[in-house]
Amino acid sequence: MSRRLAEVATKVGVSEATVSRVLNGKPGVSQATRDAVLTALDVLGYERPTKLRGERGRLVGLVLPELVNPIFPAFAEVIGGALAQQGFTPVLCTRTAGGVTEAEYIDLLLGQHVSGVIFAGGFYAERQADHAHFRRLEKLGLPVVLMNASVEDLDFPRVSCDDLVAMNQALGHVLSLGHERVGLLLGPADHVPSERKLAAAQAFAERHGHALDPALVVHSQYSLESGQAAANRLLEAGATAIVCASDPLALGAVRAVRRAGLDVPADVSVVGCDGAGLLPGRGPAVAGGLGAGSPMGRAAVDLLAGMIAGADVSRDELLFEPELVVRGSTAAARTTGRDATVA
Helix, strand or coil: CCCHHHHHHHHHCHHHHHHHHCCCCCCCCCCCHHHHHHHHHHHCCCCHHHHCCCCCCEEEEEECCCCCCCHHHHHHHHHHHHHHHCCCCCEEEEECCCCCCCCHHHHHHHHHCCCCEEECCCCCEEEECHHHHHHHHHHCCCCCCECCCCCCCCCEEEEEEEEHHHHHHHHHHHHHHCCCCEEEEECCCEEHEEEEEEHHHHHHHHHHCCCCCCCHEEEECHHHHHHHHHHHHHHHHHCCCCEEHHHHHHHHHHHHHHHHCCCCCCCCCECCCCCCCCCCCCEECCCCCCCCCHHHHHHHHHHHHHHHCCCCCCCCCCCCCCEEECCCCCCCCCCCCCCEEEC
């Protein structure tokens, strides 16, 4: 008992007397400290006292931003399978418009006494979003792994696709086909992966002596409809190739091209960056964003399992290189001869 008290007290940063008060249901301890002590018990593998136990069985939360983009159900399948292989049961939490918020899901998961949480996309990647619930998880010391890039001041292990490599592949591909007006269709401006893609495009342009045209850089929400509206602006700016930050955006771009009476790829080439399978047989997909799904998902589970077991897990971001899959939505540009303009 004394060893358990000492380990839990060290984990939480409180006295053994405080831990004892929590375990015995005594008053005089704040709710935040009480939650942290109970979470530490779970993380260290100790059984809760019967009256504090509730229903718990090596549960792991898996929080997804949506299920419309097939990349997220694919992630759920990979991560869920990997968790099951290690004896964990995933608790799937999916945000919907007007539904349960990300912060509310955290409350629900803590109420279920989960052993850890994997986030496959979420507010941690948005600079302007409220990150209070992530700060709460940090304070509790609950094992958490983030999939894809996050804001820099969250101290969680991260597993990400290398956006620099993804953009280099996509831009190199369309430039090799002779395209001189290449547009970028990115996610929201405060979205960290979109920031990285834009920075990669800027560096690519500088290395190749090309101009960076602001008229060929547009930001959009991650949906087909938003992608279509944003792609219209790129077409008006004269883009003959469009590199998109996700496959839903790429589908929106394809729709915009066709609504304009043009052909993909004869008139405009389109590249997606998920590898989500939304453009089978037609679209070259750079496996950027969340595209390197299987190895990334397994790595996230391995990191989380290590943290739950008490291992010292590195907080360094693990970067996975994407693969360019050329399908049928790109073709050689009709004309050449002008100064190339990347994005």
